[in-house]
Amino acid sequence: MKVLQFTIPVAHDKSVIFEQVHLPHFYPYLHRHEEIQITWIQQGEGTLVVGNHMHDFAPGDVFFLGPNLPHLFKSNPEYFNSDSNKCVKAITIFFNPNGQLHAVLDLPEMKPVKAFLQQYQHGFKVPDDAFNEISSKMLSFKNAFGPDQLIHLFKLLKILYHHGVKAEGLSSYGTSHRISENEGIRISNIYNYIMQFYHEAITLEDVANAAHMTPQAFCRYFKKHTGHTFISFLNEVRINESCKKLTDYTYDSISTVAYKCGFNSITNFNRVFRMVTGTSPREYIDNYNRNFNNPIRVAG
Structure with missing residues (x-):
């Protein structure tokens, strides 16, 4: 997989990763990865570039991003000022539906969820009325280990399945289009130039x-x-x-x-x-x- 090649640090003994970031700004380059990404913006504002579309993001937004979907959470310009006191915070859940979880998702009972994941490879924004339920479930990953993480994941997917079935995709282009690492950096720099001027x-x-x-x-x-x-x-x-x-x-x-x-x-x-x-x-x-x-x- 290439885009800006970006490998999520999932340990060999885990099929789900919980990540909580507190940084001056979000990762500034267009990239993709094999894992599905569910991100809850807790603090920070900017523009989410997904494939060939743009969407504002702000605290309280939750985004579902499909596997191999090029994306960039572009923080607003003020977050890059050296004297800025601004920062971003977010919680993200990563999992690879074609990795170790593939066999589980192939179970007959998981057929609706698997179809849902395949349908929304271009991602979607989680509806506002689902925020409390989704954010609460994402927080439950923080101190979960072993089978508890898998249980939380399946519960989270069940919630997303029920709330996301009518959601509009974030992009209409990009999951099958390959971009090299150098191209990912170059395109990001072009995006940054246009968004700055x-x-x-x-x-x-x-x-x-x-x-x-x-x-x-x-x-x-x-x-x-x-x-x-x-x-x-x-x-x-x-x-x-x-x-x-x-x-x-x-x-x-x-x-x-x-x-x-x-x-x-x-x-x-x-x-x-x-x-x-x-x-x-x-x-x-x-x-x-x-x-x-x-x-x-x-x-x-």
Whole structure:
């Protein structure tokens, strides 16, 4: 398995690993591994890049990531400042469904769970109404050993199976596409460059130069390894960031958010916003207010 080759430190006498991290920021490179990963974000904010899609993450979010799915928990820029007091905390459960657990998952009683795991290889975000049950079960792994860990895993999978059957996948691209270690680092650096300078008038030439490639070679390379064109990825980054700004009480108008996110006209912003999200900025704010009962007043 290659992407950025990333080997989860599962001991030979264990088929499940419990990991709790407390770091300045999350691992900064696109990577994949054979293990399924279930991560509970306890502290920290940023963007989860999965395959060819992006999703915000914040404390209280739980993500299920399938095996060999390229992903990157990209912490917000402020987490990389040397004088920042910010940090991230997370709990993760790893297990390889095709490893030592393969025989168990082949049992007749496990058929629905095995089908569920195969169906959601592109991952999903755990619904909010399942958070208390899922987080409580994940905490139970901390001091569990031997057969208790397996019992907790099967109980966790049962909960995920019941809550995840209608969840939307995190990505539509990437589990079968192989990326070498060097390519994983290069793509991560490209992602980081775009996500750092998205608010500026960056061009294809700028990003190609940062990747030490010609624009033509960069276009082919980026499309092959991400499923995105440079413009489509840049637009997704900009719209993703604009969604955060529209709902964080920081800006008093939609046009201000548009310009802060790198758009040079409100017309273009509205067009791209609808293309990426399926709604207008105003509709997005109204939907947010209805769903969270937390009125936000932003001028046009």
